[in-house]
Amino acid sequence: MTHHTFREITFSINGRPRTLYIDMRKSLLEVLREDLGLTGAKQGCGVGECGACSVLVDEVLVDSCIYLAVWADNKNIRTIEGEAKNGKLSTVQQAYVDEGAVQCGFCTPGFIMATTSFAENCTGKKITEDDIRKSHAGNLCRCTGYQNILKAVEKSIHPDKE
Ligand code: FES
Ligand code: FES
Structure with missing residues (x-):
């Protein structure tokens, strides 16, 4: 039997606070796409080479496929979904x-x-x-x-x- 370790994390996603109970092994990309339904960031190479999964964490550009979601605890995440404001493109x-x-x-x-x-x-x-x-x-x-x-x-x- 395999044991998965879960942990509660809280972060701000595109300006909104969210608390999630997540598998500690999950990447931020997986949490964005699977747990939050934010599919703008894409899974390309999965190893930090292509940038398709790029998001901002505390205003720093990161490859979310190689960034563990638990590292985002208490941080501010910006994804493509938050860039247009009131229906107007950035x-x-x-x-x-x-x-x-x-x-x-x-x-x-x-x-x-x-x-x-x-x-x-x-x-x-x-x-x-x-x-x-x-x-x-x-x-x-x-x-x-x-x-x-x-x-x-x-x-x-x-x-x-x-
Ligand atoms: S999917 Fe290629 S860098 Fe993340
Ligand atoms: S990979 Fe098709 S537009 Fe860049």
Whole structure:
């Protein structure tokens, strides 16, 4: 007989507090998708290589497939589901749409969280294309829409520039 160890954790998910009783071996990605029904973050590689599962934990970008859910106890989690506000896409989401940076869409939630984190951290700084590439190096797009994604990131940083 196998014994699973369960533990109660409390975190804020997209601004709402939640308390869950979870299997301690579960990844944050599994808890988001299976226990909370938040399927925006995707299971790609499952080993921290592709970024499809990217979410923000206390404003830090993490691969939720290799982040244990128990580590999120008392933290603030942001997922793609919380980014649109009152039916309006976030600046970053809108930039991805405007620049045609979404093909099959599998990588998009992860990319959007990476861009969101990058954009929120670079206000007022001078950003090079190299900064953009490095900050998104953990996110892979199988449809290889990188050119348009780059443009979308640029637009996320300077939404008013045409
Ligand atoms: S699914 Fe998490 S990094 Fe690929
Ligand atoms: S849009 Fe298909 S994997 Fe990126």
